[in-house]
Amino acid sequence: MRPLFHPPIEDVTVEGILHALSDPVRVAIFADLATSSCAYNCSNFLNITEKKIPKSTLSHHFKALREAGLIRAERRGVEMHNTSRCQEIETRFPGLIDAIINAHKVQIESAQRAGKKRAARKGK
Amino acid sequence: MRPLFHPPIEDVTVEGILHALSDPVRVAIFADLATSSCAYNCSNFLNITEKKIPKSTLSHHFKALREAGLIRAERRGVEMHNTSRCQEIETRFPGLIDAIINAHKVQIESAQRAGKKRAARKGK
């Protein structure tokens, strides 16, 4: 097994971070990883969301997050142990991750509100 | 001339914003637009940067920013008048734009420091 590549924090770019988090699946994975203290692996994420994302696609997504410098991945026996690199990124780009995670949360909440409104209109 | 499409602010997504700003040219255009009070058009941007970006490419970039909800574009005679939609976005996603613009600035500064170091080493 070839060792996993993790870019040093000084090589992490804003563009790379934004690109990695511009995918709904990836930003959901990262938000989970960043806000909950526990680490996820691919299978956990599959179970948590109800979407059926193919495992090859999910593997690509985790790789994208890793290569953007957003997460750290290490093998723990048969599965992967993923943790966010929030601390390091906070040092390099203060406030960036918080703002993105918060915006993501805001968006989910506003979507839920819109969904309830639609349901209410339908119910009339 | 078909009227330009601008998404209403409630349709603007984090993913859309991040994707639009995950391109170095687009984030540079937007940072310029957001920080300077004056509005740029394609040609201005071409003159400001020393890069030779084809105008068709630049047109696509401005379109991407517009459709992501980041800028507002209107025709002023023969040229376009582009302004950022920072205020609206700040209301919907507080702190997001500031954090990205700031991170972009940090990155440019750290790249300049790295450049100077390289030059100093070379000079020895």
Place this chain on the structure above:
DNA sequence: AACTCTGGTTCCAATAGTATGAACTATTGA
């Protein structure tokens, strides 16, 4: 050791998105 299960990765082909020169359109001014 071989077998097997589980969790992930890699390969490859289809699809989607991006870049750019060339042709085109819109507006202004002579």
Place this chain on the structure above:
DNA sequence: TCAATAGTTCATACTATTGGAACCAGAGTT
């Protein structure tokens, strides 16, 4: 109306993403 300027659209080459199939690696089991 003609020319100049600013931008858009078209066509095509190129690049990135997706996801099924095959593969690989570690931990138990026989």
